[in-house]
Each structure stands twice: as structure tokens, then as C-alpha cells.
Amino acid sequence: MVARPAAAEPRPTSASEGQPPKAEAKRYGPFTRTQWVGAIILGVGGLVLVAALVVMLARWVVGLESTQGFLAAYPGAYDLPEGAPVGFPAWLGWQHFFNVFLIVLIIRSGLQVRRETRPSAFWIPRWSKDGSGKISLPLWLHQSLDILWLLNGVIFVVLLFATGHWMRIVPTSWEVFPNAASAALQYVSLDWPTEHGWVNYNSLQQLAYFVTVFVAAPLAAITGVRMSGVWPKSATVLNKAYPVEAARAVHFPVMIYFVLFIIGHVALVFATGALRNLNHMYASQDAVNWTGFWIFVASMVVVAAGWVAARPLVLAPIANLFGKVSAR
The missing domain is CATH 1.20.950 (Fumarate Reductase Cytochrome B subunit)
Structure with missing residues (x-):
């Protein structure tokens, strides 16, 4: 008698298999809502940093003796x-x-x-x-x-x-x-x-x-x-x-x-x-x-x-x- 091959054991499946693909997040222009929030936070933070550096530079310039003379004249x-x-x-x-x-x-x-x-x-x-x-x-x-x-x-x-x-x-x-x-x-x-x-x-x-x-x-x-x-x-x-x-x-x-x-x-x-x-x-x-x-x-x-x-x-x-x- 010819031996029958053993049945293959079932392969474990992940929870996501067999489910429909997740819908892509809606985009508003080039970004999704979450990406827009991140971009805005990053942009505002960058502007605040640049503004702080500009203020520090301006205060240093104002403290110079030559600038003080200019401010007194004008x-x-x-x-x-x-x-x-x-x-x-x-x-x-x-x-x-x-x-x-x-x-x-x-x-x-x-x-x-x-x-x-x-x-x-x-x-x-x-x-x-x-x-x-x-x-x-x-x-x-x-x-x-x-x-x-x-x-x-x-x-x-x-x-x-x-x-x-x-x-x-x-x-x-x-x-x-x-x-x-x-x-x-x-x-x-x-x-x-x-x-x-x-x-x-x-x-x-x-x-x-x-x-x-x-x-x-x-x-x-x-x-x-x-x-x-x-x-x-x-x-x-x-x-x-x-x-x-x-x-x-x-x-x-x-x-x-x-x-x-x-x-x-x-x-x-x-x-x-x-x-x-x-x-x-x-x-x-x-x-x-x-x-x-x-x-x-x-x-x-x-x-x-x-x-x-x-x-x-x-x-x-x-x-x-x-x-x-x-x-x-």
C-alpha cells in the first residue's frame, strides 16, 4: 500500500489577514490632517526660534557704542x-x-x-x-x-x-x-x-x-x-x-x-x-x-x-x- 502524504499543518494567520485594507487618511492638499498639525507645530516652533535669534542679535547691535550714538541722533x-x-x-x-x-x-x-x-x-x-x-x-x-x-x-x-x-x-x-x-x-x-x-x-x-x-x-x-x-x-x-x-x-x-x-x-x-x-x-x-x-x-x-x-x-x-x- 502506498502511504498517503501527511496533511499540511494549517499556517497561522495574523489578525489583519483576510480583512479589507485600511482606508487611506483623507488629504487636505498635500498632507493629511495629522501631517498638517505636525507641519504647523514644526513651522511655528521654527518661527519662534528664528524670532528669538533675531531679537538676541538686535539687542547685541543696540548695545554697541556706535549704535547708541545712531539712536541718540535718530x-x-x-x-x-x-x-x-x-x-x-x-x-x-x-x-x-x-x-x-x-x-x-x-x-x-x-x-x-x-x-x-x-x-x-x-x-x-x-x-x-x-x-x-x-x-x-x-x-x-x-x-x-x-x-x-x-x-x-x-x-x-x-x-x-x-x-x-x-x-x-x-x-x-x-x-x-x-x-x-x-x-x-x-x-x-x-x-x-x-x-x-x-x-x-x-x-x-x-x-x-x-x-x-x-x-x-x-x-x-x-x-x-x-x-x-x-x-x-x-x-x-x-x-x-x-x-x-x-x-x-x-x-x-x-x-x-x-x-x-x-x-x-x-x-x-x-x-x-x-x-x-x-x-x-x-x-x-x-x-x-x-x-x-x-x-x-x-x-x-x-x-x-x-x-x-x-x-x-x-x-x-x-x-x-x-x-x-x-x-x-
Whole structure:
């Protein structure tokens, strides 16, 4: 009789065998949620380390004898021309609020336009008979806010020069540059320059406000007009001289500048005497009390309400007053 081969012993299986493969974690862009958390923690830690090293280096530079002489000669600000106004009038506070409200919503709608691929609603101008000029509803909001922001800016500049307040934000001496360098060094070393905002900005503030009002804002307007529907599409020579690609290449970095300016501006407002600074901007008074703070809180509630309301359900009836809103 031929012997039958012995049956093979069963191979032990692991607990995972026979089970469906584990689903891959959802990715948000290039990373999963856990990877994003790790990257953010690592990035923040790296920034804190770099900031600490920069502060230590700045404090060492400030301690040098030659730097002490420079700081004594250029304390961070220079005297304004004789007759320069003191304080902040009420119209400036209102202008500041309108500007904050509009620029926040402009940034929100601009980012929405930049990332949207399939808009859910469109706006067609009332004068259009063939549907020309059709744009997405977020783009209509962005361009409408731009018009209001430009109007507010024109009123601001007119009042600025009519009342003499231009001297507070337009450099009137070459000393602005060494004083700005001095103020920057003092900020970085955390031995911040003395604040006299009710009377005079330091030179770094003055340059920042000048660039924002007279450089960044016009650039945003000029590039925005080039990208808008009001630009003549048939002007071949003009389009060749000023291509839309050039406008796009400038428009987004200008928006990033405004974001960084707002972050830095708000941080310094709260870090250099919040109650007094908020009173300057919102209550038109040089005092340390809570009046400006509560006006600021109320203004932020209005801005937040505008942010939440900037959606098709709310925008469509408003846009219909100036044209026709349609779905895809």
C-alpha cells in the first residue's frame, strides 16, 4: 500500500489577514490632517526660534557704542512741519472703520474668486442684451466692494489734504529714512520707540502708511481695473502694452501686502497701549478709557456680520437691483 502524504499543518494567520485594507487618511492638499498639525507645530516652533535669534542679535547691535550714538541722533521720529494738525478728527475714525469693513470683505471675496472653479450663481448687467459681461456672483461682490473702497479712498485723500493731515503720513524730510531704521531696530530689539501717535507717528509708521495709501492702494486699483469687465477687450494696442497677465502678477502680491499690513498694524495697536490707541482711532480722544475699545468691538461685530452675509442667499437680492442673477 502506498502511504498517503501527511496533511499540511494549517499556517497561522495574523489578525489583519483576510480583512479589507485600511482606508487611506483623507488629504487636505498635500498632507493629511495629522501631517498638517505636525507641519504647523514644526513651522511655528521654527518661527519662534528664528524670532528669538533675531531679537538676541538686535539687542547685541543696540548695545554697541556706535549704535547708541545712531539712536541718540535718530530716535525714531522727526519733527513735523509747523502747523501740522494734532489729534484725530471724527471723520478719520469713520474713514478708518469703512476702510476696515471694505478691505476685509474685498480680501474674502478676492480669495473666493481666486479658488472657485464652478460658481453656483452669476450676475449679468442690466444693459446686457446678449448676456455679455456675465460674471460670477463672488466676482460681482468683489468688484462692487472695490468701487466703494475707491470712493472711500478718494474722500479720504481729499480730506487728508484739505485738513493738513497729509503731513502725518507723507514724509517731509529725508530724516525719515534713518529714523525709520532706528524705529525698526528698536522694535526688533523689543525696546520699542516711545509712542506719540496723537501728535506724530514714528518714521517707520509714517513710511508704512504712505506706502499703503499712495503705493499699494493705487496698484490694487490699477491692476483690478485691468482684470475687471470695464476694461475694453477690443483695445488691441492698449491690451498689448498692459497685458492682463502683468496685472494678475501684481494684484495678488498687493493683496498679501494688505494682509500682512493689517496683521502688523493690529498687533502693534494692542501691544503699544491698546486703550489709548483704540481711543485715537475710534473715539477721537487722547485718553485711557474703554470708550474706543467698545466702539472697536461694535465695529468688529459689523465686520463679522458682513463676512457671514457675503453669500449667495444674501447677495442675490442685492445684485438683482443692479442686474440679473442667474444659476449655472
